[in-house]
Amino acid sequence: MKRLLIIFSVVILTLVVISSLALAMEKKGDVIILKAACDHQEDYSTVQGLYLMGKLTEKWTNGRIKIDVYPGAVLGSEKETIEQTQMGVIDINRVSVSPVISVYPKMAVFALPYIFASREHMWEVLEGEIGQTMLSEIEPTGFIGLAYMDSGARSFYTVKKPINSPADLKGMKIRTQKSPVMMDMVEAMGGKPVPMAFEEVYSALQTGVIDGAENNPPSYYETSHYEVAKFYSLDGHAMVPEITLMSTKTWNALSDTDKQIIKMAAIAAQELQRKLWLKDEVTSMNKVIEAGCKISTPEKGPFMEAVKPVYEKYASEYLELIEKIQSLAK
């Protein structure tokens, strides 16, 4: 009887493992089709990066692996697609680091307000030991960190008035990503954080559910948020990188050669996106100015002062890492 029970449980376990791999790896004949999610629209730099990743992967595997890119959050919000990536339903996912913090808390240091002194400082960290270690340390949470992408600096945009200092945020309902660090930051500045999916922000601004949000210029433009929140106050409070993740379930079903190919293609995507990003930052700012948005550049000092409690909260756990990051600022 006991022997039967053991055989039965081994059979069940094997079926579960095979079905979960099957879930992750759709196949059409000998061709593996990987699903890639992104919540930006077709012509956004992150989606263009994923398209290149697909093209190179198909070329370097002689057509054995194809990547179907699903832009525009058609597979769900970032929080939803992160869960689906962990389950292996989605194979590749380009997301902001912010929502990844809930599954990999250490990455909060990359979303701390003003942690990066410049774009060059951010890439020095991401491409160096700190960023690369994070890409490998994330594995136990169900993801392989393949590469990063640029997301510039995030600033407040509001419906009724500009944000010239943190005092202007007092009592304002400000949308944030579903991320503790972003919520803590808005709260420290005197605002009321309203965590919400990216896709819901436009109507929330339009209907007055929120008084404002915060993001980089290409996102502010691409989502048309500039139409309903015309005051863009460039306090540059956070430079939150993007990250390209692969489901560990998908990764483990690939050969070592194919793993290397996917990794190289993701890095090529990162490099293309960085180039496109620099151009998009300029063009999107010009477009929102042409559309009559009121751009202001408030003094950063008071904002940096206001967010000190956020550092104190995260420094208790990640002080050494934060100091290492800050030491790399030229």
Ligand code: BDP
């Ligand atoms: C954009 C990121 C995108 C996030 C969005 C947000 O590229 O991944 O979903 O911000 O604020 O800058 O949710």
